[in-house]
Amino acid sequence: MFISKIMTRNAVTISPDADISQAREIMSENNFRHLPVVYKSNFLIGIVTDRDIRSVLPSSHLADDNGMEEMKRFSGIKIKDIMTKNPVALSPLDTLQDALILLQKKHFGAFPVIHEQGKLIGIVSVRDLLREFINVLGIEEPGTLLCIIAENKIGQMKKIVDAITEEHVSFGSVLVARYWEKGKRAVFPYLLTQNIAPLKRKLKKMGYTILDPMDWYMDHLPQND
Amino acid sequence: MKKTGFLYDERYLRHDTGPNHPESPQRLKAIYQGIKEADLLPKLTLIPAKRAELKWIETIHSKNYIKRFEAACHSGNTTFDYPDNQICAETFETALLAVGGILDAVRLIMTGKLNNVFCAVRPPGHHAEHDSALGFCYFNNVATAARYLQIKWGIQRVGIVDFDVHHGNGTQHIFEGDPTVFYYSIHQHPTFAFPGTGRVFETGNGEGVGTTRNYPVLPGQGDKEYQFLVETDLVPVLSAFSPEVIIVSVGFDAHVDDDMSDINLSTQGYSRIMQRIVALAALYSDGRLISVLEGGYCLKRLPELAANHVKILLNA
Numbered sequence: 001m002f003i004s005k006i007m008t009r010n011a012v013t014i015s016p017d018a019d020i021s022q023a024r025e026i027m028s029e030n031n032f033r034h035l036p037v038v039y040k041s042n043f044l045i046g047i048v049t050d051r052d053i054r055s056v057l058p059s060s061h062l063a064d065d066n067g068m069e070e071m072k073r074f075s076g077i078k079i080k081d082i083m084t085k086n087p088v089a090l091s092p093l094d095t096l097q098d099a100l101i102l103l104q105k106k107h108f109g110a111f112p113v114i115h116e117q118g119k120l121i122g123i124v125s126v127r128d129l130l131r132e133f134i135n136v137l138g139i140e141e142p143g144t145l146l147c148i149i150a151e152n153k154i155g156q157m158k159k160i161v162d163a164i165t166e167e168h169v170s171f172g173s174v175l176v177a178r179y180w181e182k183g184k185r186a187v188f189p190y191l192l193t194q195n196i197a198p199l200k201r202k203l204k205k206m207g208y209t210i211l212d213p214m215d216w217y218m219d220h221l222p223q224n225d
Numbered sequence: 226m227k228k229t230g231f232l233y234d235e236r237y238l239r240h241d242t243g244p245n246h247p248e249s250p251q252r253l254k255a256i257y258q259g260i261k262e263a264d265l266l267p268k269l270t271l272i273p274a275k276r277a278e279l280k281w282i283e284t285i286h287s288k289n290y291i292k293r294f295e296a297a298c299h300s301g302n303t304t305f306d307y308p309d310n311q312i313c314a315e316t317f318e319t320a321l322l323a324v325g326g327i328l329d330a331v332r333l334i335m336t337g338k339l340n341n342v343f344c345a346v347r348p349p350g351h352h353a354e355h356d357s358a359l360g361f362c363y364f365n366n367v368a369t370a371a372r373y374l375q376i377k378w379g380i381q382r383v384g385i386v387d388f389d390v391h392h393g394n395g396t397q398h399i400f401e402g403d404p405t406v407f408y409y410s411i412h413q414h415p416t417f418a419f420p421g422t423g424r425v426f427e428t429g430n431g432e433g434v435g436t437t438r439n440y441p442v443l444p445g446q447g448d449k450e451y452q453f454l455v456e457t458d459l460v461p462v463l464s465a466f467s468p469e470v471i472i473v474s475v476g477f478d479a480h481v482d483d484d485m486s487d488i489n490l491s492t493q494g495y496s497r498i499m500q501r502i503v504a505l506a507a508l509y510s511d512g513r514l515i516s517v518l519e520g521g522y523c524l525k526r527l528p529e530l531a532a533n534h535v536k537i538l539l540n541a
Contacts, residue, residue, distance in 0.1 A: 142359055142394065144419045191310050193307075193308070194352075194420065196485065213417040
């Protein structure tokens with residue numbers, strides 16, 4: 001899935017010469033925590049976060065309305081003084097997976113999205129990424145999650161999918177994860193049914209282990225791997 | 226008239242879910258047998274099914290949904306909305322009889338003829354949403370009873386306690402913006418069980434914030450955890466709400482021998498929960514309690530579970 005499909009277009013931006021109180025106002029009005037900083041031509045030069053703003057204010061009490069007087073004393077501070085320059089940005093042809101990995105490596109809450117020429121075309125936040133991930137898991141539809149331990153060899157998934165399909169049950173999603181026992185995999189089908197007991201019995205009869213939910217780990221690697 | 230009612234009718238067996246479906250007519254037969262063999266029938270006021278007037282169903286479900294459901298049953302289709310929801314030509318009528326029987330039981334309670342009642346109905350209801358069927362449920366039985374209590378009998382505060390092992394998504398969604406109906410549910414954690422809702426942070430919307438409460442229990446937990454949360458959470462929370470009538474969505478599927486869930490409640494554990502709820506009804510609701518069957522699929526355990534449930538109502 002491409003970032004261009006996930007991002008928010010027409011992101012609200014701010015100029016490097018704007019005052020920090022202006023950024024604070026835009027953020028609180030729109031419930032944003034990140035503002036891309038652009039030149040007039042929409043050329044991305046930085047990003048400013050609510051944390052950047054808070055860190056230059058002397059006290060968190062200034063965030064209240066009665067702090068407005070006090071705010072004025074800090075009005076000399078410009079966005080360009082506190083912004084992060086040349087922020088990590090994504091291209092519209094980067095993918096959801098790229099963004100998730102990048103997110104794990106860097107501790108950012110949002111990424112600006114730019115064209116090759118450096119023009120800002122959107123912004124993608126952690127919240128946007130999580131929304132897509134929930135969509136991938138399929139968990140907004142009613143269903144039941146199973147965990148099946150299968151041999152790590154070709155053809156296992158087909159057998160599992162066939163067994164479930166024969167019972168006229170549809171899939172919300174299927175995740176396959178590493179399992180701590182060598183040569184095995186954990187398969188997590190999210191099934192759009194309440195009627196799970198006959199399926200469990202059937203899969204057990206076929207020789208699969210249905211893992212006790214209290215023993216589920218999505219990525220439980222062998223100790224010496 | 227005896228003070229505990231028992232709603233049961235052979236017409237509830239007509240909702241045919243086909244072979245191998247867990248929500249089978251055998252469930253109700255097992256429940257009836259259990260109550261009969263425990264010699265409880267002579268102590269109970271038997272209530273027959275009654276067809277509900279559509280105007281009461283319409284307080285919960287859209288007219289369009291009711292029409293769709295009726296048409297599906299008459300079309301010869303065997304499923305409705307989801308493949309789980311097996312239907313037959315009689316399903317629509319049976320669902321009307323379930324709601325109507327419950328409303329009649331409510332009437333008997335509100336006119337002082339009964340103190341409490343166990344409604345052994347099919348199809349169940351707590352997954353049914355305003356506009357869709359789900360999880361073997363078509364009309365939301367308890368939701369309709371709650372609205373009927375308010376509109377017809379002027380009740381202000383209704384408390385619904387749902388201890389089916391699955392979260393009652395339908396009941397919650399119908400009342401989550403409504404501060405006059407408290408929905409309290411204990412169920413297997415939604416990550417590990419159908420339908421995947423009922424997390425702790427689902428506490429209601431708008432004016433209804435605070436009158437929805439969810440308590441997920443983890444796979445493998447049972448009597449000890451249930452008892453702890455009943456004593457430390459359910460009792461104080463419902464006491465604070467002080468419901469004028471208590472409706473119980475009773476599902477026997479959290480029993481250790483029921484393979485629809487991974488929860489390990491014992492038969493005694495079920496009794497303890499119900500005793501506590503009956504005590505709450507005595508304290509706050511003048512004893513007025515309507516217990517309505519939801520799930521519970523272990524045919525071997527249903528007779529004893531139902532008999533114990535009724536004994537507790539009789540001893541209220």
